[in-house]
Amino acid sequence: MKLLREPLVHFFLAGAALFAAYAFVARTPTQATDSQHQVRIGEADVRWAAETWTRQWQRSPSPEELRGLVRDILREEVLAREAHELGLDKDDAVVRRRLAQKMTFMIEDTSGSAEPSDEELQQFYRTHDQEFRREARVSFTQVFFDRARAGADAEARRTLVELVGASDATLVADKGDQLLIEPEVRDADEGSVAAQFGKDFARAVFALPPGTWNGPIESAYGLHLVRVSAITPAEQQPFPEVRDRVLEEWREVRRQEADKRYFNELFKKYQIVIDDSVKALVGSPETDLE
Structure with missing residues (x-):
């Protein structure tokens, strides 16, 4: 056969x-x-x-x-x-955690809901529009001055005057002090700039007008003269481009809602008792279980 x-x-x-x-x-x-x-x-x-x-x-x-x-x-x-x-x-945190994890997997397997229609997804996309925005991006050139060196502040201000009045962009090459970070930063979002130079520096750079030298601006390393060459404003990403992400976010929200419903019912089976000594440290978490 x-x-x-x-x-x-x-x-x-x-x-x-x-x-x-x-x-x-x-x-x-x-x-x-x-x-x-x-x-x-x-x-x-x-x-x-x-x-x-x-x-x-x-x-x-x-x-x-x-x-x-x-x-x-x-x-x-x-x-x-x-x-x-x-x-x-008994009293084994690893075993207890593993059992709880297995229960979590079981809950997620049994609480799955039907897939949404395109209309439902688009409604979710509209009500969560901030999650699907393309962040603003910036390209800039920076000249670094090491504040640990005597006279760095004054030199930075003199150099700013030179650069503002200069027409030759190659003058930047021999200005300032050495820094391991490249002087040219291209198409970076605020988080990326903050990761390299610090949050205050990133916030200041994104507020600069493009096309002119500005500064000195302080970073985690020292002082910088900065010339922004381009800024791309934040914009909403079209639904077709982010449909897969929208679907994943929709599933995650539904999973969290199902978990909350399950635990609301589950906690009703148990009498939750928090010792007074614990309440003194964390308040009354039994009121937050729902």
């Missing part, structure tokens, strides 16, 4: 045979009567193990490798159960 010639069918038949063998060898009278000590391996476990292996090694596991995967799953499961019986998971 054609179906029996399919490699995937062979793979899962082999897996089923392996698990049947394990079940036969591992079965005991205790397991037959005590479900608490029964370790069950199902098709989902096989599929997960095989897919994980394939993603890591870019090929399907061989029968021997599949046996090893099954053995690892069984060892992990029985060790986890023994550790639980011994109370090793």
Whole structure:
């Protein structure tokens, strides 16, 4: 039959045979009567193990490798159960965090909502327009003066007069002190300029008129004369250009809303008690749980 010639069918038949063998060898009278000590391996476990292996090694596991995967799953499961019986998971922050993480994944998997229509996305885009703006950008040339050097302030002011009156842009090359940052900055947003020179410097540069030398402007390094050559104002990005981003933002907002609804209901099941000593430090967080 054609179906029996399919490699995937062979793979899962082999897996089923392996698990049947394990079940036969591992079965005991205790397991037959005590479900608490029964370790069950199902098709989902096989599929997960095989897919994980394939993603890591870019090929399907061989029968021997599949046996090893099954053995690892069984060892992990029985060790986890023994550790639980011994109370090793009690007061363990790592275990608690991992369990909470698994619950979070489960909530997100089960709370997914239907995808929005284009009309819904465009409405979301309009009501969150500030998130989809292209930031203003600037291009400028700067001449640096090291304030640690005596007379740097006065030299910067003299140089400004020279540059304002000069018609030759090459005069910049031999002015000022050495700085590891390039004198030319092109098409940078305010955050990028701030990362290099500091927030106050970036704010001052974006307020300058283009085409003239200005300064001195102080940065984290010292003093600068600055000539802005171009400023591109901030603008709204067209919806077609940012549709994928809008969709991701929409999904994130819906996920947060679903989380909030879930936890609002979940917290109703528990009596939240905050010790007075803790309240003295952080207030009453139980009022913020919603």
